[in-house]
Amino acid sequence: MTIHSILFDLLETSNIRYPKSDTGDFEVVPVPKGPIARIAGRAFFPGGSGSSSGENHLVPENPILVIGNNFGSYSYYLDCVQTHKEEPLSNSTWGELLHVYQQAGLDPSFCFHTNVFMGYLPGDKNSESMKITKAFKEDCYSFLVKQILTVKPRAIIAVGAKSKDALSHLANGKIPSWSSATYAALYQNGHFFHRDIDLSSTTLEWRGDLLTMTHPALRRGNFGKIRKNEGFDPEPIEIEGLSSLVERNV
Secondary structure, eight states: OOHHHHHHHHHHTSOOOOOBOTTSOBSSBOOOOSGGGSBSSSOOTTTBOSOSSOTTSOOOSSOEEEEEEEOOBHHHHHHIIIIISSOOTTSHHHHHHHHHHHHHTOOGGGEEEEEEEOSBBSSSOTTSOOOOOHHHHHHHHHHHHHHHHHHOOSEEEEESHHHHHHHHHHTTTOSTTTTTOOHHHHHHHTTTEEEEEEETTSTTOEEEEEEEEOOGGGHHHHHHHHHHHHSSOHHHHHHHHHHHHHHHHO
């Protein structure tokens, strides 16, 4: 079985407690069961296979695991399934992320792309905050551990603050500075990238190269603020770290 097939099977039996409103409506739309509802082409898991090349592409063993926040809205997910057949490059996450990969010399087919939080935002706005209850967060964090144990990545890239915070929590604070520092500080002191960090004694049960980067959809704006307020350019620092990760792991 492929990585994404195993993870979809695990997700279907995971019993994640998706939050509901007082009226009984889902405030996080559960992931539909069955392969028919998956996006065939390029897509982050759980919307699709986690591959930049689609469900028929076999992600290599021990890939680089790229972890985002959540997939987006249910309307966007359906549009990707029925109309685009993939996540379009007009999506600010994919468009910017592939640009960063190109700058760093990272072949996206070498990566498995997933999210911390399973399910979809209700409605059609990808930019709204997901309603995260304590139970939902705990369940998704537990499922993230299952993802890491299944994928067995050679390196992990945490994309954005939510994934950074999740890994920091699961590592019991053993990732230097990640639990409290801003991205400006992490880029400035170099703690956004840790070589061969040993987290085998934590819930994650993992060891390898670990890097966090500001979310691609916010990257231009965040970098502009850092240049203006902090007086340095984080972009070459981020690319250098990613390039180093690639040299060690591809």
